[in-house]
Every structure is written in C-alpha cells, then in structure tokens.
Amino acid sequence: MTDTSDREIVVARVIAAPRERVFEAFTEERHLSQWWGPEGFTTTTRSFVFAVGGVWEFTMRGLDGVEYPEWIVWEEIARPERITLLHGEHEGDPNAFTTVLSFTTDGAATRVELRTLFPRKALRDEAAEKYHAVEGGNQTLAGLDAYVTAAAS
Template sequence: MASRNPELERLIEREIVISRVLDAPRELVFDAWTQPGQLMAWFGPKGFSCATHEMDLRPGGRWRFDMRGPDGTVYPNRIDFLEIRRPERLVFDHGTDRDDDPNRFHVTITFDSQDDGKTVLTLRQLHPSKARRREVIGFGAVEYGYQTLDKLAAHLRGG
C-alpha cells in the first residue's frame, strides 16, 4: 500500500488544473501571455473583454484590469507577478482588485515543447481552501478556463 502524504492531499484538494496542446512553439505561446498587446487580444472566457488600468509585466509587477462579461457586468481583477521565466514558466497571484481579497489564488503556468513544435500549456490554480475551490468550480471556472485557452489557440492561429 502506498504511503499517504497528508500535506500533498491538502494541496490537491485546493487545486484546479487545466491543460491544452497548442499548435505553436512555446516561445510564441509564452509571448502571447507576456506581451500586453497580445494578451489583451485574447485573455478571458468567450464573450468577455478586458480593459487594463495598470500593467507591469515583471516579477514584482502588477496587472490591474476589468473583465467585462457578455451581460456588461464588470469584474475588477488584479494579478501580481511572482516569476516570469521565458519561455517556460509564469507564476502569479490572481484575485479581485483589493488588497484584502481572501479568495486570491496562486497560479503556475508551464509551457512545455513537444517534438512536433507544439506546446503543452498547463495552468494550475491553487485556491485558499477546499471550499473555495468547490465554489469556483461550481460557477464554471474550469469551463471558463478552457474557453480562455480556446481564445488563445485562435489568437495563435491568427484568428
């Protein structure tokens, strides 16, 4: 019988992982995540758009933006960049545009090259609690994540 690791189990129960193979080299995929003009062209679920208030894409930098839903609802967001290692890894904290947001979550994105020139993008969200993870899954976070990656794939294809 395999030994149990309670700490690992506590982390796993707070995590959401989505992944996608993208038909582009990882340098281009990484650039789409880190070049403001590209990022603004595709970021967010289907029907959503973003308006940036502040963007400083470097470790210790911040991206403050409003995401506008198809119904016109505005969602203030803040991303604090922790690590930017081109072209393999991005790490940041994401939440609402408040200093005291108790629901901020930690994101790690990896960009892995395949021999065929495609990229495996893996996005890991670590939420503050098991209950919060369950809540965001309930409102569609996984589906919205895949819609966002669909928009990224279309952007990389030039459409």
C-alpha cells in the first residue's frame, strides 16, 4: 500500500445529529447552498445532480468579492455511510482532487470525516498554505453542524 499522507488533508467533526440527517445535507442543492464553504463565503449553483456521475457546478464568493468557479462530480454514493467526489475548477481540471466523506454513527451523533487526496504534494501544500484548506475545511464542517442542528430545533 502506498503512503499518501504527504498529499492528504483530513478534517473531521462530531455533529450532534443523526447520520441520516447529516448525510441528507449533501443530497440537495437547497441544503448545500445554506452551509457549504468557509465562513463568509456564499455558494451559487449553476447545475446540480446528486447521483453517481452527476455534477454540481457552482461558484463560491469570498468576503472580498473574489469568485471561485467550482465543479464536483459524485463518484460514489453509499447512503448514509460515504460519498466520494472529484473536485476541481472545471471538468477535466488536471489539478482536481478526490475527497471521501465518511459518516459514522457516534452514539446519537455523527462523526463526519473529509479525507482529501491531491494528485501531487505541491497541490496539497498550496491548498493548505495559500487557500487555508484545513481552516476552510473545519469552517465548512462547522457550517454543516450549525445547519443540521438548527434544522432539528
């Protein structure tokens, strides 16, 4: 087995909601647009199909007004345990990375883990240093947490 740790970013969070509810927040654009992305970012969807081979095309806008085109293809959907996706700026992006989202029951809560694998170490380092991917990943999971727990109240 090849060690890929130099190309990975892993973030996780335990969310006080059932696994099915947490998983559901990934399945429809109306949910994702409410919580996806780091603090202060907005998400505008151009197209969305949640199915294996389906695509989510969207734009994220930062607080500074900078827009980031995004493209995701859903590669695996195993309800409610796992989602695997390929994420880049556009279809065919040579720098696209793979993320495996795992949803594990933790008592009455759900542990969500995002394990992102970049094609090259330099891309992982750039994501971490220039784009603050670890902090952004943690903020994204915090947004998911706030969204699904507020939906329960």
